[in-house]
Amino acid sequence: MSMEFTDYHVRLAAYVLLVDEVDGQERVLLAWWNGEGHSDPEWSLPxxxxxxxxxxxxxxVRxxxxxxxxxxxxxxxxxxxxxxxxxRTFDGWFRSQRFVFEATITGGELGTTEVDGSTDHAAWVPLAELEGQPRSHIVDVALAAWKAKK
Structure with missing residues (x-):
């Protein structure tokens, strides 16, 4: 299907991939997306x-x-x-353009601050335990890019 840019909506989204190592085990910071009532919940990138x-x-950053x-x-x-x-909220097509960035934690502490949002909680998940877990495609895109860069 071919459309001109004026024929569809665009959603821009940005995410971070944060991977660290604790006791010799690599882990990734993930956010539990609650599905917002229209999809099954799954892990996503923050x-x-x-x-x-x-x-x-x-x-x-926000x-x-x-x-x-x-x-x-x-x-x-x-x-x-x-x-x-x-x-879902309008008639027509949209393109979701997603960017994944490296980042450095500069402060704060683990704990979801949004109220009644799409994220129920965040956690550091060991990479070895991620296989078989429900997760957004963007997690796999980011981890593949990270592994290719290593």
């Missing part, structure tokens, strides 16, 4: 939709704090991905 009047960097309680300094672009679908 981040989300960029508001109309904010930069991608500012939106990323979203990560809301979902994890951590303040971050965004780093380099690690990966990008997109998908298209029909809108």
């Amino acid at each position: 981040g989300g939709g960029i508001d109309f009047d904010e930069s991608i960097s500012d939106g990323l 979203e990560v704090f809301e979902e994890t309680g951590y303040h971050v300094a965004p780093g380099a672009l690690l990966a990008d991905d997109h998908f298209t679908a029909r809108g």
